[in-house]
Amino acid sequence: MSKTAAAAESHHVSRDLKNVNILGIILISIFALICVLPFYLIIIASFTSETFMIRNGYPLWLDLKNATLEAYKLCLKNPGAILRAYAVTGSATAVGTALAVFMATMTGYVLSRKDFQWRNGFSFFFFFTTLFNGGLVPWYLLCVRYLHFKNSFLALILPLMFSVWNMIIAKSFMAGIPQSISESAMIDGANDMRIFLSLILPLSKPLIATLGLFSALAYWNDWYNCMLFISNDSMFTLQYYLQRMLGSAEAMRIVAEKSGMALTSIPLESMQMAMTVIATGPIVLLYPFVQRYFVKGLTIGAVKG
Amino acid sequence: MKKNKQTEIQVKQPFAKVIRRHWMLLLMLLPAVIYVLVFSYMPMTGIVMAFKRYQRSGGIYFSPWNGLNNFKALMIQGKLGMVTRNTLLYNIAFIFLGVVFEMGSAILLNEIIFKRFKKVAQSFMFLPYFISWVVAGAIMYNMFNYEKGIVNTVVTALGGGRIDLYNTPHLWPFVLIFLKLWKQTGYGSVVYLAAITGLDQEMFEAASIDGASEWQKIRYLTIPSLVPTMMIMVLLAIGNIFRGDFGLFYQTVKSSALLQPATDVIDTYVFRLLIDSSDYGVSAAAGLYQSVLCFITITVCNGIVKKIQPDYSLY
Numbered sequence: 259m260s261k262t263a264a265a266a267e268s269h270h271v272s273r274d275l276k277n278v279n280i281l282g283i284i285l286i287s288i289f290a291l292i293c294v295l296p297f298y299l300i301i302i303a304s305f306t307s308e309t310f311m312i313r314n315g316y317p318l319w320l321d322l323k324n325a326t327l328e329a330y331k332l333c334l335k336n337p338g339a340i341l342r343a344y345a346v347t348g349s350a351t352a353v354g355t356a357l358a359v360f361m362a363t364m365t366g367y368v369l370s371r372k373d374f375q376w377r378n379g380f381s382f383f384f385f386f387t388t389l390f391n392g393g394l395v396p397w398y399l400l401c402v403r404y405l406h407f408k409n410s411f412l413a414l415i416l417p418l419m420f421s422v423w424n425m426i427i428a429k430s431f432m433a434g435i436p437q438s439i440s441e442s443a444m445i446d447g448a449n450d451m452r453i454f455l456s457l458i459l460p461l462s463k464p465l466i467a468t469l470g471l472f473s474a475l476a477y478w479n480d481w482y483n484c485m486l487f488i489s490n491d492s493m494f495t496l497q498y499y500l501q502r503m504l505g506s507a508e509a510m511r512i513v514a515e516k517s518g519m520a521l522t523s524i525p526l527e528s529m530q531m532a533m534t535v536i537a538t539g540p541i542v543l544l545y546p547f548v549q550r551y552f553v554k555g556l557t558i559g560a561v562k563g
Numbered sequence: 564m565k566k567n568k569q570t571e572i573q574v575k576q577p578f579a580k581v582i583r584r585h586w587m588l589l590l591m592l593l594p595a596v597i598y599v600l601v602f603s604y605m606p607m608t609g610i611v612m613a614f615k616r617y618q619r620s621g622g623i624y625f626s627p628w629n630g631l632n633n634f635k636a637l638m639i640q641g642k643l644g645m646v647t648r649n650t651l652l653y654n655i656a657f658i659f660l661g662v663v664f665e666m667g668s669a670i671l672l673n674e675i676i677f678k679r680f681k682k683v684a685q686s687f688m689f690l691p692y693f694i695s696w697v698v699a700g701a702i703m704y705n706m707f708n709y710e711k712g713i714v715n716t717v718v719t720a721l722g723g724g725r726i727d728l729y730n731t732p733h734l735w736p737f738v739l740i741f742l743k744l745w746k747q748t749g750y751g752s753v754v755y756l757a758a759i760t761g762l763d764q765e766m767f768e769a770a771s772i773d774g775a776s777e778w779q780k781i782r783y784l785t786i787p788s789l790v791p792t793m794m795i796m797v798l799l800a801i802g803n804i805f806r807g808d809f810g811l812f813y814q815t816v817k818s819s820a821l822l823q824p825a826t827d828v829i830d831t832y833v834f835r836l837l838i839d840s841s842d843y844g845v846s847a848a849a850g851l852y853q854s855v856l857c858f859i860t861i862t863v864c865n866g867i868v869k870k871i872q873p874d875y876s877l878y
Binding site: 486 | 575588604622623810
């Protein structure tokens, strides 16, 4: 960091630094453009009229003559289902993220305490679950038969609530906080929970932002648990709702092709794209708020130590 | 004072004393311990399912045993070899290209001196990480649709023939590897970037004073210092080398039987056995086969790494 800043300040930029920069900017630009291009295309398609797309394929740019809000209007014509999916996803994300961040940081803190002599044993106890697991079937049956996850809100919260991976990130980050902070607080008579809540957590903002983002993404983008456990359509998450919609559109399209029926009356293509935009929406807006902390929050260390 | 404390820590304390001294820490561990016991260790005991004929009334533990019949049924289906090969090859490609792309873009991003560019590029690269595989599948459809897809529009405009991706299995490895890299690189590069920012800057300054070029610094300082992070990332990935990214394969391929020889991985196979055919015993057998393969691989790999360079081992 300081190296590049110093180089930028002094007007003398060495030739090979310049070369590295030119190469870097070219390669990174290409990759970054490839990363955003599909989003641009989806958004454009969602605003383009169905007749245009059937004639010319998906558009490369927005032609104002063919621009329409029809797809969004149709998606929102019956807002009940979408709003419900938003509510389900939003509440699962809010509750789940709070719990997930709390559990990962609290566990990570305990395992980062060097004076806790069982820390390596416990670390391995957690880590072992990433090395070996019982597979999908026993887990599924446990959830369905014994925990009664079928059509339960818990099915959308619990499976994503604790991740060993996030715990390792928390542990690595907190191992970087001087142990003397905990030690001196202990001498002052504070208990471990107090130390964690009032000293360690405030020092861990980058970590909290990072883990918060990961957890929020995991909950917001969850379709898997919904697909496995939820059959009641008033409890569908946004992504699963989208998946169902894409699936049924595909089915309608096949029927239409086979029977020669015209489907132009329903703008399937642009509706799918509009729904994709609606389902992705708000979570992307989270990024600018956490970007500042991101690099600092994501230290990864080994399980041991 | 501080020194005393540290030497005190080194002493192994008896069980009761640890509990008395650290009961609060243990209490703080309790939620995670219970969670992992319920959601990870309990299902491990459910492995017995692989040797049972599942009955609703008996559940996991009280269904009748049926020896190795589930595994025999699995063999008879004859797909295990294919899905194992697919899973392994895809993951090798993901791991290898993942490291190249993630480390490469982290190093380049670190060298770029234009802060604004860096920030914007990083945000762009991160965007695909934010979407679900459902959305990624929709995007792919938009790109590769035979009649309306952007790719075909561009290809035909340039005078080429249309690409019928959904009927051309041999193109899928390229598409899936591309999609995986597209979605993962932004995140992975931040991991390496975090490691780079944690490096001792004096080392680089000293190298500059000694007249090292930028390339030399990358080659002899940055890359070697990233090896520990890389080893952790690679070992973690190797631990899952027989686990396919379910979302990637499920949401892009959907249920196309034509594409399965090129795209079916163990996870999608197990899932179909469980959900579509409700073949609990056979599905559990396939799951056990997968878990055992994973476990052996990571144990051996970590063991080798530990022999050669203990610092780089995971555990």
